[in-house]
Amino acid sequence: MKKGDSLIDRLNLGSSIGLFEVFPMTNEVVLERLKEAVVKFDVDAVKEACNDALQQKIPPYEILTEGMAKGMEIIGEKYETGEFFLSELIMAGETMKEGMKIIEPYLQAEGKSSKGQVVLGTVEGDLHDIGKNIVASLLRGSGFGVADLGADVPPRRFLEEAEKSNAQIVGMSALLTTTMVKMADTMKALVEAGIRDRLKVILGGAPVNSAYATKIGADAAANDAIDGMAICKKWAGVP
Numbered sequence: 084m085k086k087g088d089s090l091i092d093r094l095n096l097g098s099s100i101g102l103f104e105v106f107p108m109t110n111e112v113v114l115e116r117l118k119e120a121v122v123k124f125d126v127d128a129v130k131e132a133c134n135d136a137l138q139q140k141i142p143p144y145e146i147l148t149e150g151m152a153k154g155m156e157i158i159g160e161k162y163e164t165g166e167f168f169l170s171e172l173i174m175a176g177e178t179m180k181e182g183m184k185i186i187e188p189y190l191q192a193e194g195k196s197s198k199g200q201v202v203l204g205t206v207e208g209d210l211h212d213i214g215k216n217i218v219a220s221l222l223r224g225s226g227f228g229v230a231d232l233g234a235d236v237p238p239r240r241f242l243e244e245a246e247k248s249n250a251q252i253v254g255m256s257a258l259l260t261t262t263m264v265k266m267a268d269t270m271k272a273l274v275e276a277g278i279r280d281r282l283k284v285i286l287g288g289a290p291v292n293s294a295y296a297t298k299i300g301a302d303a304a305a306n307d308a309i310d311g312m313a314i315c316k317k318w319a320g321v322p
């Protein structure tokens with residue numbers, strides 16, 4: 084295309100104006116770009132789409148759940164059907180983490196005064212930590228102190244940290260049906276140490292539900308970080 088042929092040239096808008104300033108992207112388009120970028124493991128495109136989404140004032144949590152996490156759902160489906168293997172799961176996890184680095188500060192931008200102390204971790208045997216990290220960011224953003232123990236956390240570590248930090252809430256994450264049982268082991272450890280009754284315990288991650296929470300003696304379960312945060316805020320008596 085020769086100079087003068089493009090729409091920007093014809094509208095005489097000058098070369099410094101991008102096409103997207105003439106035709107602004109809708110939120111749906113940016114979120115779709117983000118989803119596609121995760122599915123293609125395209126880190127640069129993920130970063131660019133995250134920045135564009137923030138610039139368009141899409142709420143950070145929506146960028147995660149309606150953009151990146153939708154991409155992760157597709158990755159999971161492809162893994163289930165055998166189209167993708169473990170290497171692709173790893174690449175997708177790494178790709179989403181790069182996007183998280185951009186979004187996380189915005190999730191944490193709110194209150195700083197402590198609404199209580201939460202001990203959080205992904206249970207023993209389970210390495211999935213992306214969802215748990217989102218929960219940590221949201222809780223910190225709404226004013227909780229969070230001791231994030233990371234992934235693959237044995238029951239003893241939850242117990243030690245809850246005692247040490249005098250926590251009011253313990254949050255456990257599990258993404259595997261095979262590691263959910265470690266939640267029950269952790270509950271047992273809290274009971275045996277005699278600190279269960281002064282704590283609230285919340286479970287999270289796709290395979291858990293309130294029936295499972297009741298079964299193992301936990302107080303609540305949430306499949307979504309926003310719901311989990313709302314439950315913790317209710318327990319802390321904050322609006």
Ligand code: B12
Nearest residue numbers: 159173176210211212213214254256259260287288308311
């Ligand atoms: C990325 C990924 C990985 C990465 C994880 C990287 C990382 N650092 O986290 C790696 C490569 C390590 C991985 C490994 C494996 N994975 Co994997 N993985 C995934 C994938 C594609 C995405 C998970 C994710 O991050 N989702 C995005 C986040 C934002 O969502 P989320 O975790 O659900 O979190 C949200 C909520 O659940 C909630 N939440 C989460 N935790 C908590 C905690 C609390 C307290 C609260 C309140 C809320 C809450 O809030 C979050 C935000 O709303 C899923 C597929 C899927 N659709 O989930 C499979 C999936 C979870 N993996 C699966 C499997 C089988 C495995 C492996 C066993 C594969 C293998 N053969 O080795 C290994 C297990 C390794 C191990 N020991 O843990 C299966 C699990 C099946 C099952 N039901 O047990 C899935 C479902 C894929 C599938 N469809 O088969 N995986």
